[in-house]
Amino acid sequence: MQTAFRWIESGGGPLILIPAKALADWKGDSQDDDSDCEFTDYGRACQVYEYVGVVDCGPRQAAVVVAEPGPTTWLPFGFSGGVIAKWTYAPGRDEADAALLRLKDPGVLKSIRWDLGSVEVEVDCDTMLLFDSALDRERLRAEDCFEIPVVPGRVKVGAAIYEPTSDLSFVLHSVGGALPVGSSK
Numbered sequence: 001m002q003t004a005f006r007w008i009e010s011g012g013g014p015l016i017l018i019p020a021k022a023l024a025d026w027k028g029d030s031q032d033d034d035s036d037c038e039f040t041d042y043g044r045a046c047q048v049y050e051y052v053g054v055v056d057c058g059p060r061q062a063a064v065v066v067a068e069p070g071p072t073t074w075l076p077f078g079f080s081g082g083v084i085a086k087w088t089y090a091p092g093r094d095e096a097d098a099a100l101l102r103l104k105d106p107g108v109l110k111s112i113r114w115d116l117g118s119v120e121v122e123v124d125c126d127t128m129l130l131f132d133s134a135l136d137r138e139r140l141r142a143e144d145c146f147e148i149p150v151v152p153g154r155v156k157v158g159a160a161i162y163e164p165t166s167d168l169s170f171v172l173h174s175v176g177g178a179l180p181v182g183s184s185k
């Protein structure tokens with residue numbers, strides 16, 4: 001069935017949003033020795049229990065988003081920035097797609113309370129990558145990733161819940177200042 005959006009999923013852990021230049025530094029769940037998985041990049045991402053958090057990625061930073069597994073998509077708004085949407089529950093893909101298409105209405109976006117926390121990450125390139133935090137550069141495939149255009153500098157990532165009806169729910173993450181978000185937690 002053709003849907004309005006392309007969806008990606010994690011294998012069970014959080015998704016990571018990293019500057020494209022930092023991809024070589026992200027090792028996912030790979031280990032060079034027999035150390036505990038909690039010390040891997042993936043393990044550190046799993047230690048973020050909020051809706052959004054920051055972890056180091058080599059000399060750069062990455063944002064941890066969408067801590068719980070589930071279908072996730074990217075909705076661009078303009079040249080840079082947009083919304084990451086994680087489908088929490090919906091009767092089906094058609095209903096999920098229709099609800100997300102309503103986000104293109106500025107009135108709907110303004111009605112959402114962006115109050116679940118926000119972070120800022122310093123980005124030194126014009127693209128960030130969104131993918132399963134367990135993956136590394138060697139295992140990452142184009143179909144498992146979104147390329148997200150951003151303006152280099154401090155990129156704000158904020159979180160909100162979007163429940164347009166009682167049977168539809170999404171966790172949203174605003175990226176790049178596309179939307180006003182609440183204060184940092």
